[in-house]
Amino acid sequence: AREPIAPGAVWLHGFALADAGALLADVQLALQQAPLRHLVTPGGYRMSVAMSNCGPLGWCSDERGYRYAAQDPQSGRPWPSMPHSFMSLASRAAAAAGYADFTPDACLINRYEPGARLTLHQDRDERDHRQPIVSVSLGLPAVFLFGGPRRSDRAHRLPLQHGDVVVWGGPSRLAYHGIQALAHGTHTLTGPCRYNLTFRCAG
Numbered sequence: 641a642r643e644p645i646a647p648g649a650v651w652l653h654g655f656a657l658a659d660a661g662a663l664l665a666d667v668q669l670a671l672q673q674a675p676l677r678h679l680v681t682p683g684g685y686r687m688s689v690a691m692s693n694c695g696p697l698g699w700c701s702d703e704r705g706y707r708y709a710a711q712d713p714q715s716g717r718p719w720p721s722m723p724h725s726f727m728s729l730a731s732r733a734a735a736a737a738g739y740a741d742f743t744p745d746a747c748l749i750n751r752y753e754p755g756a757r758l759t760l761h762q763d764r765d766e767r768d769h770r771q772p773i774v775s776v777s778l779g780l781p782a783v784f785l786f787g788g789p790r791r792s793d794r795a796h797r798l799p800l801q802h803g804d805v806v807v808w809g810g811p812s813r814l815a816y817h818g819i820q821a822l823a824h825g826t827h828t829l830t831g832p833c834r835y836n837l838t839f840r841c842a843g
């Protein structure tokens with residue numbers, strides 16, 4: 641089912657279910673080349689979510705700030721290429737949400753273990769905010785917090801499940817959002833964790 645949640649934001653329930661096995665196999669291949677790591681924020685905090693990237697650009701954070709880079713700072717090598725399964729799913733989901741010709745150049749891979757969370761933030765490091773972000777949830781469920789254009793705006797809670805895809809564009813592109821601390825559990829395909837893929841036009 642296709643559920644509009646706010647202007648420009650569309651929740652595609654189960655859209656990635658048929659592709660989940662192939663996506664997760666390609667996640668593991670990418671992580672062999674660019675292992676997950678806990679980034680440090682510019683404020684000096686270690687993130688509870690473990691991250692990596694694939695595609696031409698990857699999102700990085702360290703004491704110097706947030707940025708997109710073509711090389712993995714941990715290895716000095718380019719990020720793994722974007723798997724065809726990722727590109728195909730992202731482009732079909734964007735089209736289903738009304739965004740034709742979505743060609744992301746970055747995929748951030750987030751892994752949540754129980755207790756991991758993402759506090760309310762905006763995604764502003766990408767160059768063209770007219771392009772949407774496509775997010776794919778795999779494994780354990782999570783409570784997504786969706787606020788407004790100001791941090792103080794009241795946040796809605798959306799229960800994101802394995803296989804759900806949400807497309808964030810238009811006025812929702814710069815909304816504050818986050819993920820509540822992941823509850824304990826075990827998923828058949830991922831074990832005790834949740835993966836989230838976010839596709840971005842960064843450069």
Ligand code: MD3
Nearest residue numbers: 750763773775808812813815817836838
């Ligand atoms: C709404 N990730 O990586 S995906 C992130 O589940 C991030 O890992 C969360 O927030 C996760 O930056 C949420 C959903 C999402 C991603 C980007 C957005 C929602 C968004 C950008 C603008 C508005």
Ligand code: FE
Nearest residue numbers: 761762763817
């Ligand atoms: Fe975000």
